[in-house]
Amino acid sequence: MDMSKIRLSMVSLGPSDWELVTIKALNRLKSVQAIAIPTKNKEGSFERSITFKIVDRLMQEYHFAKPLISVYTPMKFKHSDWLNQAQTLQEAVKEYGTIAFVTLGDAGVYSTVYYLLDIIKEQNPQLYERSEVIAGITSFSYASSKVKKPLCLGKSRLELIPLIGEEVPSTKIYMRPSVGMQTSSIKDEGEIYTFENLCFEGEHIQKSKISVVRKYMTLLIDFVKPAKGDVA
Ligand SMILES: C[S@@+](CC[C@H](N)C(=O)[O-])C[C@H]1O[C@@H](n2cnc3c(N)ncnc32)[C@H](O)[C@@H]1O
Incomplete structure (x- = not known):
């Protein structure tokens, strides 16, 4: 995929330590026109948002600034909420051209990202084709490193x-x-x-x-x- 065609980047930020954000994620945050951040309050305040804290720190450390879009994410697992979030992202792409939506840990592990991509795939297949997901470090990879214990080794396996x-x-x-x-x-x-x-x-x-x-x-x-x- 030609990266210049990407309009929507789903960016995994890792377990919350800004130094555990991948270079690829950082590069995408620097290159998009705006960054969409999940917030748990309707007013859209970033005050208590963990992802905001990571993005804010990255903007300070790496000297860049982007408009931030609040995506109201009540975490109630309601389809209507995901529809609203997918709409916010689609409107943001229209307004800014390219956006990143950020998520904690890795997007592949219990993240809203795939609920939203499923909706976008149905409502806006062109945008879906022009979207990407950037992998991140999971909370459990980080946890394993903290206690210096492998998640699986030799004759053992990992269950989630x-x-x-x-x-x-x-x-x-x-x-x-x-x-x-x-x-x-x-x-x-x-x-x-x-x-x-x-x-x-x-x-x-x-x-x-x-x-x-x-x-x-x-x-x-x-x-x-x-x-x-x-x-x-
Ligand atoms: C919705 S899942 C998101 C998982 C995330 N996408 C990942 O890759 O780790 C949230 C769950 O992940 C675990 N988790 C995520 N971040 C954590 C952290 N900083 N400390 C401990 N557990 C965490 C907890 O079990 C939490 O209930």
């Missing part, structure tokens, strides 16, 4: 369990394959993708399961399909 009082299906990440390995034993329960050589020469992403592993640097992710109207 939402404390919502019910059993839920899992996205599954398969890693550490051996070259030449058949993938027939890997179940395809959601929407499985193969990722090879990410960020390296020959990066290859396909929307299916590769049948035989060609490279050690291969990840398969079977993305869970959340139920429509999914909450919490």
Whole structure:
């Protein structure tokens, strides 16, 4: 994707330490015309917003300033709230040309970002095509580093369990394959993708399961399909 075509960047800010913001996220915040920040109060005050504090610190440290747009985010998991937030973002893109919407941790982990992108994909497919998501450090990667304990090592694996009082299906990440390995034993329960050589020469992403592993640097992710109207 030609980066000059991007109009909406969903930017992960990491666990709240401004030094744990990626260079890519910082570069995007510096290059967009305005930054959209989730706020929990209707008045749009940034006073208690954690993401505002990170963005504000970055603007001071790196000497840049951008108009800030408040996106009222009550965290009630209501579709009507996400519709309003998606509308705010679409209006902001119209007004400013390019915007970044910021989120804590990584956008791929329980973030509003994908509720909003789903709505934008339906309402404004052109904007969806011109959007991107920038990855960030998760709260649990940071937690692991704080106590110097691995999240998974050797013959162990990582489980991520939402404390919502019910059993839920899992996205599954398969890693550490051996070259030449058949993938027939890997179940395809959601929407499985193969990722090879990410960020390296020959990066290859396909929307299916590769049948035989060609490279050690291969990840398969079977993305869970959340139920429509999914909450919490
Ligand atoms: C809506 S999820 C967002 C997760 C985030 N996108 C990430 O990548 O870590 C919020 C949950 O993440 C965990 N969390 C996020 N930031 C945290 C922090 N600074 N300290 C402890 N837990 C945190 C808590 O379990 C919290 O309830």
